[in-house]
Amino acid sequence: MKLLRPFSSLFALIITGCVGNMNPTGGNSTPNYPYFITTEPLIVKKVPVPIGSKLVYEEQFFKEGKQDHKLKEDKLTTIEFPEGKELIWGGVPIKSIYKFFNSEMHGYTVTADFSKLSED
Numbered sequence: 001m002k003l004l005r006p007f008s009s010l011f012a013l014i015i016t017g018c019v020g021n022m023n024p025t026g027g028n029s030t031p032n033y034p035y036f037i038t039t040e041p042l043i044v045k046k047v048p049v050p051i052g053s054k055l056v057y058e059e060q061f062f063k064e065g066k067q068d069h070k071l072k073e074d075k076l077t078t079i080e081f082p083e084g085k086e087l088i089w090g091g092v093p094i095k096s097i098y099k100f101f102n103s104e105m106h107g108y109t110v111t112a113d114f115s116k117l118s119e120d
Contacts, residue, residue: 034064035065036054036067037052037055038052038054039051042070044073045073047087047097055079057075058077078099081095092113095112098110
């Protein structure tokens with residue numbers, strides 16, 4: 001029994017070292033996704049997008065952070081509308097549109113700003 005104790009300590013040390021390195025981005029950092037801020041009104045994915053909207057794209061090789069031009073629409077993941085220029089959809093102001101994916105659904109979800117609706 002005493003012979004196994006050094007091995008169990010060594011095993012615990014190896015497991016701890018492996019688990020500690022499981023996050024390849026280093027802690028809580030997030031990728032610097034490429035994005036573009038619109039400089040003129042556009043139609044993106046059949047949605048009218050006003051000036052100042054932020055278009056966020058999937059990670060791409062050699063592209064990160066702010067871009068000088070919009071990228072391919074098939075790589076678009078998020079549309080964030082500027083404050084005060086929300087998209088009105090079904091009478092509800094929409095602040096952003098996000099692409100989502102899971103094994104059963106493909107599509108988009110919206111973030112509504114219900115605080116801007118009248119109480120009635």
